[in-house]
Amino acid sequence: MGTRVIALKKNQGGLYERVEKLFEKAVLNDFKGLIKTEYRQSENERGRSEIRYCQILTNIEREIDPKGEWKGTNEPVQT
Numbered sequence: 001m002g003t004r005v006i007a008l009k010k011n012q013g014g015l016y017e018r019v020e021k022l023f024e025k026a027v028l029n030d031f032k033g034l035i036k037t038e039y040r041q042s043e044n045e046r047g048r049s050e051i052r053y054c055q056i057l058t059n060i061e062r063e064i065d066p067k068g069e070w071k072g073t074n075e076p077v078q079t
Contacts, residue, residue: 005077018064019076026057035059054079 061074
């Protein structure tokens with residue numbers, strides 16, 4: 001089984017809400033107790049400055065999918 005990336009939308013109810021709350025709580029607590037990976041890319045081109053920022057939380061499947069409805073969903077990404 002390969003790696004999959006899915007975009008969450010609000011119509012995915014519980015999963016979307018759990019991931020959103022997890023990131024909100026993580027930010028408030030400075031990601032204490034969580035495994036977090038961050039990526040940042042800066043680019044200056046044609047007079048414009050762009051910053052791309054991505055956070056990945058690892059091994060939190062139980063928190064976002066307590067009923068096992070989204071098997072293997074264990075690394076939410078926030079951009």
